[in-house]
Amino acid sequence: MCRGSAQRTILGMTKPNVVTVRNLCKSYGGRRVVDNLDLDLGEGEMVGLLGTNGAGKTTTVECIQGLRRPDSGALKVLGYDPVEQADQLRPLIGSQLQDAGLPDRLRVGEAVELFATRRAHDGAALLEQFGLVERRRSAFSSLSGGERQRLFLVLALLNQPRLVILDELTQGLDPAARRNVWAAVAQLRDAGTTVLLVTHELDEAEALCDRVVLMRSGTVLDAGPPAELVDRYGRWATVSWADPAADPMLAELRGLAGVREVTYLDGKVTVHGDRTIIAHVGAFLVWRGPVPTDLSVQVPDLEAALLGLLDGVPVQQTQHELVGSTR
Amino acid sequence: MNTAVGRLVRAELKLMTRDPLVLTFVFVFPIVTMLIIGGSFGTDPDPAFAGANPSHWYVASYLTVVIAATGLVMLPVHLASYRERGVLRRFAAAGFPRWSFAVAQMVVGLITTLVASVMLLIVAAPIYGIPALHNGWRVAAGLLVGAIAFVSIGVFLGSLLPSARSAQAIGLVLFFPSFLLGAGGPPPHVMGAVLRRIADVLPLTQVTKSVREPWLGLGSATGSLIAMAVLAVVATVVAARRTVL
Numbered sequence: 349m350c351r352g353s354a355q356r357t358i359l360g361m362t363k364p365n366v367v368t369v370r371n372l373c374k375s376y377g378g379r380r381v382v383d384n385l386d387l388d389l390g391e392g393e394m395v396g397l398l399g400t401n402g403a404g405k406t407t408t409v410e411c412i413q414g415l416r417r418p419d420s421g422a423l424k425v426l427g428y429d430p431v432e433q434a435d436q437l438r439p440l441i442g443s444q445l446q447d448a449g450l451p452d453r454l455r456v457g458e459a460v461e462l463f464a465t466r467r468a469h470d471g472a473a474l475l476e477q478f479g480l481v482e483r484r485r486s487a488f489s490s491l492s493g494g495e496r497q498r499l500f501l502v503l504a505l506l507n508q509p510r511l512v513i514l515d516e517l518t519q520g521l522d523p524a525a526r527r528n529v530w531a532a533v534a535q536l537r538d539a540g541t542t543v544l545l546v547t548h549e550l551d552e553a554e555a556l557c558d559r560v561v562l563m564r565s566g567t568v569l570d571a572g573p574p575a576e577l578v579d580r581y582g583r584w585a586t587v588s589w590a591d592p593a594a595d596p597m598l599a600e601l602r603g604l605a606g607v608r609e610v611t612y613l614d615g616k617v618t619v620h621g622d623r624t625i626i627a628h629v630g631a632f633l634v635w636r637g638p639v640p641t642d643l644s645v646q647v648p649d650l651e652a653a654l655l656g657l658l659d660g661v662p663v664q665q666t667q668h669e670l671v672g673s674t675r
Numbered sequence: 676m677n678t679a680v681g682r683l684v685r686a687e688l689k690l691m692t693r694d695p696l697v698l699t700f701v702f703v704f705p706i707v708t709m710l711i712i713g714g715s716f717g718t719d720p721d722p723a724f725a726g727a728n729p730s731h732w733y734v735a736s737y738l739t740v741v742i743a744a745t746g747l748v749m750l751p752v753h754l755a756s757y758r759e760r761g762v763l764r765r766f767a768a769a770g771f772p773r774w775s776f777a778v779a780q781m782v783v784g785l786i787t788t789l790v791a792s793v794m795l796l797i798v799a800a801p802i803y804g805i806p807a808l809h810n811g812w813r814v815a816a817g818l819l820v821g822a823i824a825f826v827s828i829g830v831f832l833g834s835l836l837p838s839a840r841s842a843q844a845i846g847l848v849l850f851f852p853s854f855l856l857g858a859g860g861p862p863p864h865v866m867g868a869v870l871r872r873i874a875d876v877l878p879l880t881q882v883t884k885s886v887r888e889p890w891l892g893l894g895s896a897t898g899s900l901i902a903m904a905v906l907a908v909v910a911t912v913v914a915a916r917r918t919v920l
Contacts, residue, residue, distance in 0.1 A: 413768055415764065415767055415768060434773070435772060435773060438767070438768065438769070438770035439770035440770075441768070441770070443765075443768035443769065445761065445764055445765060445768050447761045447764075448761035448762070448764040448765040448768070449760040449761045449762055449765070450762060450765065451686075451690055451757070451760075451762060453690050453693045453694055454686065454690060458686060458689065461682070461686075462682050462683070462685075462686045463769050464682075465679075465770070466677070503765075503769065507769075507770070
């Protein structure tokens with residue numbers, strides 16, 4: 349959980365929280381969408397709010413932005429109450445919102461002019477930075493999905509926001525466009541911008557975020573750096589190799605420490621268990637000889653480690669089902 | 676003018692010029708129907724038209740058709756499509772002041788009404804002539820109050836209706852009875868008692884009366900003007916509250 353004070357201590361330095369949420373609750377028509385949620389976001393952090401569709405992520409960020417009134421709970425964003433002080437707060441936040449568009453015939457350059465306040469960056473420089481300067485006179489409707497997302501990023505950053513919220517930034521983009529947008533977000537991270545990235549794409553969170561907050565059914569399940577979460581929830585491995593005459597050794601493999609399951613199918617041996625089996629199976633194969641030349645080892649990435657957890661499937665079962673996911 | 680309202684008005688007016696089809700209903704429909712109806716009853720003073728020249732009766736009535744077309748059709752469709760496509764959410768999240776969008780839409784609606792009205796008079800002048808203004812201030816007050824009321828009603832409808840299609844359907848259902856009974860259709864004197872009673876309670880009838888009567892010297896229409904002023908205040912407050920970002 350991410351309970352804590354309104355300050356964070358990072359490498360011995362105390363930094364004020366940009367976002368502090370305590371006991372946030374929000375229901376729609378009697379259905380609880382966010383349930384006693386706590387969230388902290390420190391200055392300069394890039395935090396991923398991660399969960400499946402319907403986990404309550406978008407509602408949470410809408411409450412943070414003051415676009416929705418919470419049923420209960422306490423929120424402070426950059427020192428402001430998002431509902432009561434929306435006029436002061438909103439100009440300090442740059443948002444890329446899910447399902448929020450622009451008028452079809454509005455041109456890229458005009459969108460920048462429309463959204464630019466007195467605090468605005470040089471819009472032309474941002475368009476240049478995000479590869480849109482050539483499209484300045486193009487209508488919004490003529491932009492590709494990737495170009496639209498990059499334009500939304502430009503608009504989100506235009507007025508030098510102190511907090512950037514990116515909601516499902518790469519939804520519906522092809523892989524090339526996705527990488528392109530990721531590169532743009534990485535630039536933000538490298539520049540020290542405070543970013544809340546809302547996504548259901550685990551690989552996106554792993555690639556971009558310093559810290560990930562896992563949400564399910566409106567509550568926070570866990571939080572931490574991606575590598576820590578992989579360690580916590582993905583402590584399993586699968587070792588496999590081909591051996592047409594492996595029958596005699598299957599019982600011995602099942603007896604090795606950490607082994608949870610051994611299968612033998614079409615001449616292929618697959619051993620599944622915790623991460624210590626990598627060493628134990630290796631040692632066993634060296635001792636028994638001959639050493640297989642096609643040995644493959646599979647360990648989970650963040651997606652494999654957390655997918656079942658976020659879907660509500662028990663962790664043990666998830667580990668068993670995801671032996672095909674590799675890093 | 677780099678205020679949020681100024682930027683929104685500038686962008687909206689630019690977008691309007693790029694989508695002339697959107698304006699067809701406001702600019703072309705009133706002119707075409709005025710040309711047809713205005714030429715159908717001759718130019719001799721007629722008791723059915725309270726003793727006025729029928730062509731002049733319709734020229735003095737059709738400015739309010741422009742007002743109704745803007746308020747009941749153009750603005751609701753425009754705003755509902757913005758909400759449907761998430762444009763309003765983007766404006767809200769981008770820190771546009773909460774009232775800026777409502778104010779900008781009202782300004783754009785009033786500018787549209789003014790331009791369309793001038794075009795209508797330019798077309799009417801060489802064909803039917805522009806009737807002499809008996810009480811210009813009253814006419815101006817009626818037009819202003821009516822335009823504010825209907826533009827606000829349009830902004831309110833746009834904030835209420837879930838999609839551009841539904842806004843178009845509801846807008847047309849509201850517009851045509853108002854148009855036929857309250858401005859561009861037969862004069863009240865030839866209507867049956869029931870139709871006349873229905874026409875009397877339509878806001879557009881009151882706007883038309885508050886413009887036509889002082890224009891043609893048929894009366895002052897003070898009651899209609901006051902009723903429209905009250906409607907304008909209420910509609911503006913409700914529309915602004917509904918459209919708050």
